[in-house]
Amino acid sequence: MAIDLTALRGHFPSLDHGFAFFDGPGGTQTPRPVxxxxxxxxxxxxxxxxxxxxxxxxxxxxxxxxxxxxxxxxxxxxxxxxxxxxxxxxxxxxxxxxxxxxxxxxxxxxxxxxxxxxxxxxxxxxxxxxxxxxxxxxxxxxxxxxxxxxxxxxxxxxxxxxxxxxxxxxxxxxxxxxxxxxxxxxxxxxxxxxxxxxxxxxxxxxxxxxxxxxxxxxxxxxxxxxxxxxxxxxxxxxxxxxxxxxxxxxxxxxxxxxxxxxxxxxxxxxxxxLAAIDPGAGISRRERLAHSLGSLHEHERTLRTLLEEGLRALGDAVTLHSKAQDRTPTLLMTLEGRDAREAQIHLAARDVVAPAGSFYAYEPFAALKLEDPALRVGLAPYNTAEEVDRFLDGLTAFL
Incomplete structure (x- = not known):
């Protein structure tokens, strides 16, 4: 399974503006064919x-x-x-x-x-x-x-x-x-x-x-x-x-x-x-989707590992609330002594889009006694390892 990430990103006009988008859980960027x-x-x-x-x-x-x-x-x-x-x-x-x-x-x-x-x-x-x-x-x-x-x-x-x-x-x-x-x-x-x-x-x-x-x-x-x-x-x-x-x-x-x-x-x-990203030898659309989404899952898992390793290196300055064994590449975090909205603004000035808020998750925030806002970072098919580094560098500079 392999994704040609350069070719994939070439279908997204919004990526030409230089932003690193980590707001996929709220809505992804749109490829030109759509x-x-x-x-x-x-x-x-x-x-x-x-x-x-x-x-x-x-x-x-x-x-x-x-x-x-x-x-x-x-x-x-x-x-x-x-x-x-x-x-x-x-x-x-x-x-x-x-x-x-x-x-x-x-x-x-x-x-x-x-x-x-x-x-x-x-x-x-x-x-x-x-x-x-x-x-x-x-x-x-x-x-x-x-x-x-x-x-x-x-x-x-x-x-x-x-x-x-x-x-x-x-x-x-x-x-x-x-x-x-x-x-x-x-x-x-x-x-x-x-x-x-x-x-x-x-x-x-x-x-x-x-x-x-x-x-x-x-x-x-x-x-x-x-x-x-x-x-x-x-x-x-x-x-x-x-x-x-x-x-x-x-x-x-x-x-x-x-x-x-x-x-x-x-x-x-x-x-x-989605079916055409990495279709493998699939004949039916369902088969092509299975192969492509399998490849995308591996890509996002690799990036999630890089992201989590970088956040752990920041120590107690970052509290990661995403702890489940089985989960998507979406991370919710709070920052010790700092406002997540200020972090969002700081990152945006570096062309990194990572939103802060509670994201309509009223029940989880109440149940876990989380304060609004928290910072959410979500990975999408078009994200790259270089963008993960940009996010981590920006967050480190903010902290």
Missing amino acids: AEAIAATLTGPLSNRGTVSPSELNAERAVTEFRAAYADLLHVPASGIVHGRSATQLTYDFSRHLAKGWTAGDEIIVSRLDHDSNVRPWIQAAEYAGVTVRRIEIDPVTTELDLDSYERALSPRTRLVAVTAASNVLGTKPPVRRIADLAHEVGALVYVDGVHYAAHHLVDVPALGADLFVCSPYKFLGPHCGVLAAAPELLETLRPDKLLPSPDTVPERFEFGTLPYEILAGATAAVDF
């Missing part, structure tokens, strides 16, 4: 979907190709792919769809590890339905989920478990399959936030045990939108409120209004771009 796909679709010709004119057929093709691409990326049928404005919007929508079937006495479980977009929608839906909310706690020493607390929370009354596949601030990857298997034993559905996970691993929704899985293409080189994946048979059981003339077939029944065809085309181009 932008070109968006522009080509917009300038079409383009109309609403149909089967007569070339402009109608272009719109239809954008939708069909989008579903096929994300079926390959997430390993579900194309009819199980739902487009949304964002992962947050999709989670709010599906929390309402699912809550229609909840009754007083039911329970749901959320996780202290999650981004608030996979916590607050469920808590609010539970409040409306009169349902009890229970939580999976975090072990403050390991920053892993406390599975004993999960088993205590789980009961025959549990209707849904919402959990992340990877923390957007700590990088922690909980054992989703084990969590899902236990949930399924009591008849509960499992909703997995894969926004951060999908940026670093090839997703296999059935293998994870997820009943519903959500991700965001702009975290892995695509445009701003959200994607939900589920078995079509499950989607058939859900009945959202919708306009009477709008389609009632799955998955269209969950997509309200006219779809943004140009964004769908860009999201498809992102999948194809």
